[in-house]
Amino acid sequence: MIEVWNVIILRPAMNSLIALSGAMPSAIEFGLAIIVFTIVVRLVLTPVTIKQTKSMKSMQELQPKMKELQKKYAKNKAKLQQETMKLYKEAGINPVGCMWPMLIQFPVWIALYQSIIKTLATTPENLLDLSQHLYRSETIARAIPVNSSFLWLDLGQPDTTMILAILVGGTMFVQQKMTTPPSPDPRQASTNQMMLMMMPLMFGLFTIMFPAGLPLFWLISNLIGIGTQYVVGGGWGYLRRGASKAVTKPS
Amino acid sequence: MKSVRLPLIALAAILVAASTFGCAAPAAQGFAGIVSDGEHLYVGSADGQILAVNPSARAAGEPFPSTEEWAYPVTTLVRGTFGCGTSEVASTLYATPVLTDGHICVGTYDGKVLMLDPDARLAGMSFPQLRAGEWMYPRTDDSIGPIVGDPTVYEDKVFVASSVSDRGRTHGVVYALDRAYGDELWVSEHLDGKLWVTPAVSDGVVYVSTFDGHVYSLDAATGETLPWSYEGEFGFVSSPVIVGNILYVGTFNRSLIAVPLGAETKAWEFHANNWFWSTPLIVDDVLYAASLDGMLYALDRETGVARWVEPYDTDDSIAGSPVLANDSIVVVSQSGDVHVVDRASGMGARVPDPTRDRASTVNAEVVASPLYLDGLVYVRAQNNVLFAIDPVARSVAYSFPLDME
Numbered sequence: 001m002i003e004v005w006n007v008i009i010l011r012p013a014m015n016s017l018i019a020l021s022g023a024m025p026s027a028i029e030f031g032l033a034i035i036v037f038t039i040v041v042r043l044v045l046t047p048v049t050i051k052q053t054k055s056m057k058s059m060q061e062l063q064p065k066m067k068e069l070q071k072k073y074a075k076n077k078a079k080l081q082q083e084t085m086k087l088y089k090e091a092g093i094n095p096v097g098c099m100w101p102m103l104i105q106f107p108v109w110i111a112l113y114q115s116i117i118k119t120l121a122t123t124p125e126n127l128l129d130l131s132q133h134l135y136r137s138e139t140i141a142r143a144i145p146v147n148s149s150f151l152w153l154d155l156g157q158p159d160t161t162m163i164l165a166i167l168v169g170g171t172m173f174v175q176q177k178m179t180t181p182p183s184p185d186p187r188q189a190s191t192n193q194m195m196l197m198m199m200p201l202m203f204g205l206f207t208i209m210f211p212a213g214l215p216l217f218w219l220i221s222n223l224i225g226i227g228t229q230y231v232v233g234g235g236w237g238y239l240r241r242g243a244s245k246a247v248t249k250p251s
Numbered sequence: 252m253k254s255v256r257l258p259l260i261a262l263a264a265i266l267v268a269a270s271t272f273g274c275a276a277p278a279a280q281g282f283a284g285i286v287s288d289g290e291h292l293y294v295g296s297a298d299g300q301i302l303a304v305n306p307s308a309r310a311a312g313e314p315f316p317s318t319e320e321w322a323y324p325v326t327t328l329v330r331g332t333f334g335c336g337t338s339e340v341a342s343t344l345y346a347t348p349v350l351t352d353g354h355i356c357v358g359t360y361d362g363k364v365l366m367l368d369p370d371a372r373l374a375g376m377s378f379p380q381l382r383a384g385e386w387m388y389p390r391t392d393d394s395i396g397p398i399v400g401d402p403t404v405y406e407d408k409v410f411v412a413s414s415v416s417d418r419g420r421t422h423g424v425v426y427a428l429d430r431a432y433g434d435e436l437w438v439s440e441h442l443d444g445k446l447w448v449t450p451a452v453s454d455g456v457v458y459v460s461t462f463d464g465h466v467y468s469l470d471a472a473t474g475e476t477l478p479w480s481y482e483g484e485f486g487f488v489s490s491p492v493i494v495g496n497i498l499y500v501g502t503f504n505r506s507l508i509a510v511p512l513g514a515e516t517k518a519w520e521f522h523a524n525n526w527f528w529s530t531p532l533i534v535d536d537v538l539y540a541a542s543l544d545g546m547l548y549a550l551d552r553e554t555g556v557a558r559w560v561e562p563y564d565t566d567d568s569i570a571g572s573p574v575l576a577n578d579s580i581v582v583v584s585q586s587g588d589v590h591v592v593d594r595a596s597g598m599g600a601r602v603p604d605p606t607r608d609r610a611s612t613v614n615a616e617v618v619a620s621p622l623y624l625d626g627l628v629y630v631r632a633q634n635n636v637l638f639a640i641d642p643v644a645r646s647v648a649y650s651f652p653l654d655m656e
Contacts, residue, residue: 123279124345124399124447127488128570128618131526131543141485141504145445145462149420157416 006133009107014115015135021119022143029143031150034116034213038220041108046228048104053232058093060181109221116213119146122156148213155213162208164215169204171222176200178229178237279360282618284347284571285629285637286355291319291369292622293348293355296653297635299341300324301348301357303369304637306624309651321373327361328392346449347620351404351430354384358402358411362394363387364426366409366433386433388426395426400449400490403457404430405471412446412459421445423461427474437474442467448490449530451498453512460487460500466510481510483517488526494533494552501527507540509555519555523548529572529620532580534594541569541582547592547599549580559597565590571620574628576642581628583621587613589628591642602645612647613638 021033042049065087073080088094121127127145134140148156153164176199180192207215229237283295292304300322308317316322325342346358355367368383379385389395396413403410409428414421423446425439444463451458456477457469466481481498489501497518498510507527509518524544531540537558538550545565549558567584574581579599580592589612592599602612615632622629627648628640639648 124282125280125618127447128528128543131528132568136505136524138485138504141502144486144503154416154421 009111010114010118011133011135013111014119014130014133015137015140017115017119018134018140018143018146019137021146022139026147028147028150030120030146030148030155030213031153031216033146034155034216035220038112038217039224041112042221042224042228045104045108049225049228050232053229055093056179057233058091060179062087062091062093063181112217113214116217117211120148120156120211120213121145122148122211150212150216153212153216155216156211158208158210159212159215160208164212164219165204165207168207168215168218168222169200171219171226172203173197173200174239175222175225175229177239178226178233181238279343279345280633281343281345281360282570282633283344283631284619285622285631286348286350287622287624287629288350288353289624292624292629292637293350294629294631294637294653295344295346295348295357296322296631297633298324298654299326299344299359300653301344301355301367301372302653303372304651306627306629306639309637309639310649312649315651319369319373321369321375323367323372323378325357325359325363325365327359327363327394345399345447346401349402349404351409352384356402356404356409358398358400360397360399362396362398362413363389364395364398364402364409364411364428364433366430384431388428388433388435390433396424397447399447403450403452405452405457407431408436408471409433410450410452410457410471412448412450414445414447415441417441423459425450425457425459425469425474427457427471439469439474440476442476444486448487451491451493453493453496456512458491458493458498458512460489460491462486462488462503464502466491466498466500468512479513481515481517483508489528490530492530492533497552499531499533499538501529501540505542505544507531507538507550507555509552518553521548521550521555521557525568528570532573532575534575537594539573539580539594541571541573543568543570545569545584547573547580547582547590547597549594549597561597563590563592563597563599565601570618574621574623576623576628579642581621581623581642583612583617583628583630585616585618587611587615587617587630587632589613589621589630589640589642591645600645602640602642603647612640613650 017033017037020037021029024032069083118130121130148154153159176196280297285292285294294302302322303320305317305320326339327342328337329340330337343360345360349356357365366386368385371380371383379387396415398411398413400412407430409430411426413424415424422441423444427436429436444461448459455471457471460466464483464486468477468479485502485504487500488503491498491500496512501507505525506520506522508520511518523542526543527540528543529541531538536552538552540548545567546562548562565584567586569582570585571583578594580594582590589602590599613632615634617630617632619631628642630638635653637651637653641648
């Protein structure tokens with residue numbers, strides 16, 4: 001199973017990343033390669049991402065109607081389920097279908113994640129392991145080992161300056177905020193608020209624990225996610241609406 | 252409640268998948284080899300100990316430590332994630348200990364060089380016993396950067412190569428230390444690229460090969476970078492070895508090259524199907540080189556022409572250097588198979604006989620180079636067990652867990 005994964009997904013991803021690294025300016029080669037590779041992968045997955053974003057948007061638009069149904073059939077769960085499915089059908093939404101784009105992206109992200117870690121070869125064991133995954137190519141041989149320096153970062157070491165942690169946490173917060181609708185239910189609102197804070201904090205913490213190459217990938221991924229959401233979702237979404245609501249509330 | 256559960260389940264799934272597919276970088280484990288003074292074996296264990304092992308006592312199955320045996324844990328202070336608090340943890344050892352003037356020199360991955368006195372360690376005295384010739388460099392809690400290659404002792408100096416990070420860039424640095432007291436004699440200028448190598452010394456000149464594809468030469472007395480350097484088309488993966496004015500080194504282009512010292516071009520290049528990770532063994536005019544492609548090659552030292560009709564195939568990768576055992580060459584594959592190969596013909600066999608026993612010789616991963624002593628081949632496996640292999644009887648004579656207190 002692992003060998004199939006390695007041959008079909010991991011090795012092509014790793015070797016592409018290394019080859020790309022070899023084509024970049026030498027001082028910042030691997031950092032740029034991660035950025036370009038992340039952008040390319042996100043572009044390839046754009047149709048899937050757009051489909052997912054639209055599905056989520058449609059689901060959110062149905063929320064008021066869903067609330068009405070929940071209120072109306074609070075005591076009849078079977079009827080509620082029946083009416084909910086009917087609502088989805090009328091709106092042309094497959095609730096399970098919105099999970100598929102996420103599942104398709106999943107192995108790609110794992111492969112990218114794994115490629116970065118393996119390619120950086122921070123320990124001698126990693127470098128030894130890397131030898132078993134490389135294609136026979138002079139371009140790849142020339143690019144190995146990759147130069148792990150990028151701007152102020154050593155991509156093979158955690159960033160101790162906290163700058164990357166703040167950027168990763170901040171962009172993750174913005175991306176989540178754009179897609180999280182304000183809830184009239186105080187309990188739900190408090191839960192949403194907790195999740196909005198928890199995920200960026202967790203990834204901020206991961207950033208100071210993992211080699212900086214990975215947080216760089218998260219940062220670029222978040223930025224592209226924000227861009228996609230802005231274009232497909234039509235603006236800043238709930239980031240702006242939430243803010244304006246908060247400002248206008250006292251009056 | 253549902254909205255809380257979903258992201259948490261998704262996060263848990265990511266973490267499970269990540270750990271299943273090995274996304275997290277594995278921790279440095281170390282693969283220090285074995286050295287011997289003819290009576291004892293000195294080995295660096297996977298849990299950061301230097302052990303003096305008496306082969307007779309181990310063969311007899313006596314409890315450890317027996318006569319003249321000891322274990323010294325090499326530790327380092329580690330700061331917490333947020334810089335709060337420190338804890339003492341076992342050092343990681345990649346460098347094989349080196350014997351010099353009755354002492355044992357050790358380089359650690361956390362950037363320390365130690366000189367141990369066997370008598371002081373046997374007596375269990377605190378380290379370092381300066382009167383016994385023990386020292387540690389640096390003497391403070393500072394680190395000189397990860398040491399992966401072995402220290403090299405030349406005349407009254409110890410040379411070690413390490414790497415330092417400076418403003419996001421990694422540079423190689425060579426240190427020369429006084430062999431008797433551990434004083435810093437000189438520190439080289441920053442060399443391009445990581446240095447995970449054992450420095451080679453010849454005629455008062457220190458040679459190091461870098462990941463960036465340079466071989467630098469330094470004056471052993473002053474540390475000054477000398478005018479001659481060799482620039483390869485590809486980075487260098489192995490440590491350099493010098494025999495008879497020719498330097499041999501493995502490249503990231505799956506080749507082994509021979510460069511005459513002082514020359515601008517290589518004398519020859521031999522290609523394999525993977526890297527020459529370990530340094531070759533040179534006996535007379537033949538160079539025995541093991542590759543991660545699983546082959547053991549015998550090459551003419553002067554011309555690079557293959558000496559055997561076919562290279563010896565272990566069917567697995569070989570990370571450790573070959574060793575000479577009488578008229579045979581012994582190599583250990585990464586999956587733990589010991590192979591004994593005839594020097595002249597290149598014909599060999601696995602230990603034990605695969606037709607009788609299909610399990611690998613030591614049944615554990617092996618990266619360190621083996622050692623041949625008094626008719627036995629000693630192998631330090633990654634499961635932290637020392638194996639003694641009888642290459643004639645083609646069997647495991649005994650094994651000894653190195654994490655035994």
